[in-house]
Amino acid sequence: MIRKCLFPAAGYGTRFLPATKATPKEMLPILTKPLIQYGVEEALSAGINTMAIVSGRGKRAIEDHFDISYELEHQIKGGSKERLLTEIRSLITQCTFSYTRQVEMKGLGHAILTGETLIGNEAFAVILADDLCHDENKSVLEQMTEIYEKYQCSVVAIEEVPIDETYKYGVIAGKLVDGTDDTYRVTDMVEKPEPKDAPSNLAIIGRYILTPDIFDILRETKPGKGGEVQITDALMEQAKKGKVIAFKFKGKRFDCGSVDGFVEATNWFYNKMQ
Numbered sequence: 179m180i181r182k183c184l185f186p187a188a189g190y191g192t193r194f195l196p197a198t199k200a201t202p203k204e205m206l207p208i209l210t211k212p213l214i215q216y217g218v219e220e221a222l223s224a225g226i227n228t229m230a231i232v233s234g235r236g237k238r239a240i241e242d243h244f245d246i247s248y249e250l251e252h253q254i255k256g257g258s259k260e261r262l263l264t265e266i267r268s269l270i271t272q273c274t275f276s277y278t279r280q281v282e283m284k285g286l287g288h289a290i291l292t293g294e295t296l297i298g299n300e301a302f303a304v305i306l307a308d309d310l311c312h313d314e315n316k317s318v319l320e321q322m323t324e325i326y327e328k329y330q331c332s333v334v335a336i337e338e339v340p341i342d343e344t345y346k347y348g349v350i351a352g353k354l355v356d357g358t359d360d361t362y363r364v365t366d367m368v369e370k371p372e373p374k375d376a377p378s379n380l381a382i383i384g385r386y387i388l389t390p391d392i393f394d395i396l397r398e399t400k401p402g403k404g405g406e407v408q409i410t411d412a413l414m415e416q417a418k419k420g421k422v423i424a425f426k427f428k429g430k431r432f433d434c435g436s437v438d439g440f441v442e443a444t445n446w447f448y449n450k451m452q
């Protein structure tokens with residue numbers, strides 16, 4: 179069983195400056211809901227109710243969001259707007275939230291290692307809230323927990339991307355697991371390859387299930403591409419032992435860390451609401 183979900187949320191979000199100068203990227207809303215709330219709802223849908231958030235300087239709004247605001251509650255009590263707080267209130271009662279700070283932004287791998295103190299020695303999920311995922315039937319993380327239960331090793335979510343976009347992602351090579359058309363045993367991984375160096379067009383998106391040995395591996399992982407500690411490099415160590423599954427999830431994914439993806443998600447959720 180996966181009980182905990184880690185949210186690395188310490189990045190600077192420079193692509194959204196100046197909006198992210200004093201507001202965490204994870205608090206930018208798609209319609210009326212911040213990105214990180216979509217992520218927490220997805221984790222909860224997968225049966226996970228312990229949220230572990232790696233934050234950084236200027237990210238206090240995230241803590242305040244997952245807390246009661248007595249003044250506000252008092253102000254709108256009994257009025258027509260009270261229903262707007264129903265979803266967030268329900269999350270606050272169903273989940274626990276704990277926080278740690280990444281003091282220096284040394285990359286996603288380093289952010290995940292920083293979360294060790296909140297996770298301990300058990301397999302855990304990771305959600306990058308700026309990758310917003312949606313599926314009508316079963317959330318992406320729920321699909322992944324089922325894969326984890328079957329294979330009992332790390333799992334990464336993948337999707338096919340245009341080959342000229344491989345430089346934005348970790349890209350895998352793998353062999354389809356017998357009898358499936360969406361589940362690969364990973365044999366190779368390259369962080370942000372140029373198209374000519376990409377082992378495939380199967381890109382890792384912001385959903386992972388990691389076994390806890392990843393922490394020891396991350397401790398030994400040297401900074402890689404871009405001078406950052408890359409989770410891809412650490413996962414490659416597990417992949418060498420056949421211990422990483424890549425799963426082509428069902429559903430949609432919006433790259434809300436980019437302005438184009440953010441606008442696309444906004445339009446898509448708005449149209450869905452009509």
Ligand code: UTP
Nearest residue numbers: 186187188189190191192193283284285286289
């Ligand atoms: P991104 O590559 O999207 O970086 O990180 P970013 O800094 O947030 O955004 P830009 O590129 O400057 O616009 C992917 C995820 O990893 C987290 C980010 O918060 C985001 O969820 N991250 C990245 C950390 O928590 N710490 C880091 O040191 C780096």
